[in-house]
Amino acid sequence: MQINHLAIVVEQLDDALKFWRDALGLELTATEENPEENVNIGFLKIGESSIELLEPTNKESGIGKYLASKGPGMHHICLEVDDIRAAMDRLRDHNIEFINDEPKTREDGIKYCFIHPKSAFGVLVELYELP
Amino acid sequence: MQINHLAIVVEQLDDALKFWRDALGLELTATEENPEENVNIGFLKIGESSIELLEPTNKESGIGKYLASKGPGMHHICLEVDDIRAAMDRLRDHNIEFINDEPKTREDGIKYCFIHPKSAFGVLVELYELP
Secondary structure (H helix, E strand, C coil): CEEEEEEEECCCHHHHHHHHHHHCCCEEEEEEEECCCCEEEEEEEECCEEEEEEEECCCCCHHHHHHHHHCCEEEEEEEECCCHHHHHHHHHHCCCCECCCCCEECCCCCEEEEECHHHHCCCCEEEEECC | CEEEEEEEECCCHHHHHHHHHHHCCCEEEEEEEECCCCEEEEEEEECCEEEEEEEECCCCCHHHHHHHHHCCEEEEEEEECCCHHHHHHHHHHCCCCECCCCCEECCCCCEEEEECHHHCCCCCEEEEECC
């Protein structure tokens, strides 16, 4: 298991890149407009992991509401597992609850789910299985 | 550069270990009582990084106050650099401010500093230089 990414909510992607890319020196590997989730995303490589900067594109989206209520900051941590169904079964055996009970599949083939923060002591944890 | 650790504030270390160690299956590599910072720490290995669970041992400490005001959750991210003074100089050139202007050195030889969250768009970022 390894950290796939740490997701950080920001007000303005361009501003945040002045810190993460320009000042800190991380490589911006990609940017993505995600109209379904109403976010623009900047991907920065750091070792075997990445930092994903999430800029909401409207105030009604999940990330937009999060920004309005909690301000900018760390949003969730994503852990990479070999077999997401096996991982979810193991977690269920320990009474862990999920936001989505079945793994979802993204266009790029990544399977993912979110563990409910109440089961992870206040942390929003995502699981990824790479294709 | 890589993620050295992600620090997470918890109310009770033993409870949080039921999720991170028992349910998720991460290896608990060490626990530490840190009376100076008034925290008990659990270190869990994940790939090249670790997750550090911070349990405050009193309410007046920095972590104790954080828990009381914000609740449990992600506290800071620590990035490993080769040369902390060179990294700090580079960051200063970009007008980044620090909580401690000079790197501090721990008993185990690790040099560290904290970047001020206002310079990192709401994220508390620590830098580590390993001995």
